[in-house]
Amino acid sequence: MSISIKVKEGLAASSWTVKAFDGRAQTVSGEELYDFRLGNPKIEPPVEFVEELKVVANNPFPGMHGYSALAGHAQAREAIAQMLSKERGLNFTAHHVIMTAGGAGGLNIILKTLLNPGEEVIVLSPLYLEYPYYIDNHGGVCCLVETNADFTLNVENIAAKITPRTKAIIINSPNNPTGTIYSEESLKSVARLLDDKNREFGKDIFLIYDAAYQDIIYDGNKLPDIFNICHNTIFAASYSKPLSIPGERIGYTAVHPEMENSGELMDALTFSNRVLGYLSAPVLMQHVVANLQGVCVDRAEYQERRDMFCDALEDLGYSFQRPMGAYYIFPKIPGDDVVFVRELAKEGILVLPGKSFGRSGYIRIAFCVKKETIKNSLPGFKEVMNRFM
């Protein structure tokens, strides 16, 4: 069939994830599948979300389901601006916020807005596997930069990849797939590097901050405030993970209030939201999230799963950095990751190979699942590790 060559290649390369969306819970012969492939949370949304949804549904008003303004409803944008101003100590207004179709919608409008054909975007590896596709969607070139062995930022590696064609760097912290939170000091070094390069090249390199997991943090860790570190920040946030509503496709993008020409940038982001076909973010959800700033699922639920899974996997001989945030474990495994993944599949355990995230020799395990799924999968994890030891 005459589909585009690029899409055909993308389909072939993403076969692991595409299959993961088929949603089967059992093997053909009826055995339980332990599915750790997707960050599609099995923890239900917080009660505040359900209550607010009822309030909105029970108080309809004319035009409620019509198109919203392209940048989103003023009420939602103002609520977010107020929350950001309070948390960050900066003067955000509704004019610095645009409602988006999830974090993914935000990343796509940002990249469309910034990129001329052939301009480069730096992506840190291991990486969220959709970034190269999102960059390619808008004619950009993805430049991978390795992080250190412990997945911390390697600023020299980043510096070596910056060229006059560099338009942006994407930073995702807490990170998918590694669970790393980048330190304040390392982020400040990146910000200084961008300032130096901006002076050298007489242009702006933007820091696109993917904040998908900003609320899922463990052990009382603090997330460094990127807005107070880099004035060239464009922030892509999402309600998918904090409210456990990824299917509802709602998030927001915010630009640093002190960024030069932020008005022009906001107009451009709004234009991109329109012409990418989103028009505006899903409108019912805009009404619902307006009153839910700061609401989040019980993080203790995820921390409990992380601890039980990490403790058990360590005992079985798996080695990994214990995630500081997000809900993925990224163990280094002996041998080839694709072979290891196939062996786990024979035990009914589904995970993704590290090579899908730019780092072979690892596997990614999403632990946003029921506790029984973790518990019941452990004999299979043990069996496969024993085969490789």
Ligand SMILES: Cc1ncc(COP(=O)(O)O)c(C=O)c1O
């Ligand atoms: C790192 C990262 N960024 C962005 C997204 C997109 O999330 P959404 O579009 O549901 O907000 C995800 C989803 O899993 C993610 O892991």
